[in-house]
Amino acid sequence: MKRAPCVASLTGVFLLAACSRGGAAPPILAPATEGQIGISQSVTLAVNPFDGSLLRADQQGLFRWRSSVGWTEVQAPASAGFSSVVMNPDNPATVYAGGAGFGAIRSDDSGETWREVISGLPNLDVAALALHSFQRETLFAWVEGVGIYQTEDGGKSWLKMPDPGPPDPDVRALTHSTLAGSMNTGWLYAATPTGVYLSMDCF
Amino acid sequence: MPTNAVVRSVAVDPDRPERTYVAGPAGVFRSDDAGLTWEEADVALDGEPVALALDPFNPQTVFVVMTDGSLWKSVDGAAKWQLVWPAGGPAE
Numbered sequence: 692m693k694r695a696p697c698v699a700s701l702t703g704v705f706l707l708a709a710c711s712r713g714g715a716a717p718p719i720l721a722p723a724t725e726g727q728i729g730i731s732q733s734v735t736l737a738v739n740p741f742d743g744s745l746l747r748a749d750q751q752g753l754f755r756w757r758s759s760v761g762w763t764e765v766q767a768p769a770s771a772g773f774s775s776v777v778m779n780p781d782n783p784a785t786v787y788a789g790g791a792g793f794g795a796i797r798s799d800d801s802g803e804t805w806r807e808v809i810s811g812l813p814n815l816d817v818a819a820l821a822l823h824s825f826q827r828e829t830l831f832a833w834v835e836g837v838g839i840y841q842t843e844d845g846g847k848s849w850l851k852m853p854d855p856g857p858p859d860p861d862v863r864a865l866t867h868s869t870l871a872g873s874m875n876t877g878w879l880y881a882a883t884p885t886g887v888y889l890s891m892d893c894f
Numbered sequence: 895m896p897t898n899a900v901v902r903s904v905a906v907d908p909d910r911p912e913r914t915y916v917a918g919p920a921g922v923f924r925s926d927d928a929g930l931t932w933e934e935a936d937v938a939l940d941g942e943p944v945a946l947a948l949d950p951f952n953p954q955t956v957f958v959v960m961t962d963g964s965l966w967k968s969v970d971g972a973a974k975w976q977l978v979w980p981a982g983g984p985a986e
Contacts, residue, residue: 735903736947736957745947745957745965756965761979780950824908864945868906868914870928880914882901887916889929 733818733863737778737786746802748773748788753802765802769793775820775864779827787830787846789817795832797846808846813837821865823892824877831879831892833862839879857881857888867892903946907953915956915972917943922958924972935972940964 734749745756746765753765753773767773772791779785786802789795794809795817809815816835823829828845831852838856840849856862864882872878875893900918907913914925915935922936922943936943941960949955956968958975965979 733902734945734959736945736959738947738949738955738957740949740951743949747945747959756979758978863901864903866904866906868911869908870906870911877911880904880906882904882916882918884900885898887901887904887914887929 733774735775735777735819735864737776739778739783740780741783746776746778746786748776748790753788755802767798767802768796768805768807774818777820777822777830779822781827785827785845787820787822789820789832791816791818791835795820795846808842809849810847811842811849812840813851819862819865819881821867821879824867824869826876831865831867833865833881836860839865854890857883857890859883859885859888861885902944905946905948905956907948908950909953913953913971915946915948917946917958919943922946922972936975937973939966939975940977 737746747754747756750771752771753767753776754762755765756762767788769790773788774791775789777787784799784801786798787795792815794812794815796805797808798805813834817832818835819833821831829843830846832840832849834840839852841852842849861884862881866880867877868880869877873891875891877892879890879892881888899920901916903917905915912926912928914929916923919942921934922939923932924935925932941962941964943958944961945959947957954969954971956972958966964977966975967978968975
């Protein structure tokens with residue numbers, strides 16, 4: 692897989708973006724309680740921009756919400772332990788889900804059928820997935836205990852990115868952004884129990 | 895946003911990438927300067943947020959799920975919220 696060039700001096704730098712609000716110092720939330728929850732307690736949402744439905748991934752499974760019927764379960768190879776779900780907004784039938792014990796799976800028919808997309812992943816514990824903002828076959832995965840992986844071919848193959856990731860490795864969610872200033876195609880936000888971190892997507 | 899706050903979810907406005915939302919036990923917060931400053935955006939939200947997502951083609955529309963499973967929707971960039979599931983009517 693071809694890698695975008697990255698400036699060495701900037702790789703590995705995560706900027707703590709969680710800043711205090713003004714006024715009195717707010718309480719610092721202790722991460723210990725959250726840390727006990729673990730990967731399986733992650734919850735993610737994805738919005739289908741064409742019909743307004745939602746997908747929700749959590750420890751209990753994968754669910755679809757429609758305003759007319761509420762939540763219904765989406766059948767998938769894994770029945771529990773989901774950490775993340777992302778949808779291609781240009782083609783919402785294409786959905787990726789990640790989780791503990793099964794890695795990452797892909798559906799191209801709105802969740803009717805699924806296939807594993809785990810080639811290159813070091814283990815099957817995916818804590819977070821993010822879809823690139825405009826390169827729809829590029830995704831990022833945070834692999835529990837290892838670091839961040841990238842695919843540029845819709846999950847056919849994954850490669851580890853060189854950066855070790857944020858100081859807090861307990862990543863609960865990833866999001867790609869086209870925020871200006873990146874030396875590559877954008878930035879990645881990582882949500883953790885100690886704040887949200889930002890890094891260029893070439894890390 | 896509280897320093898070192900637990901963050902469970904982060905979303906970025908695709909049309910305006912300086913606008914960033916985060917959700918966690920401390921609430922929902924919105925930044926219009928890519929995370930340098932944050933303002934609370936959970937007025938009238940009832941509960942503890944666990945996940946947040948934007949409509950990618952209409953990013954003023956924001957959804958939040960709470961720990962109790964309730965689903966809330968904002969159509970104005972998290973200024974006002976409406977409970978959409980379970981059905982209980984608007985909770986402005």
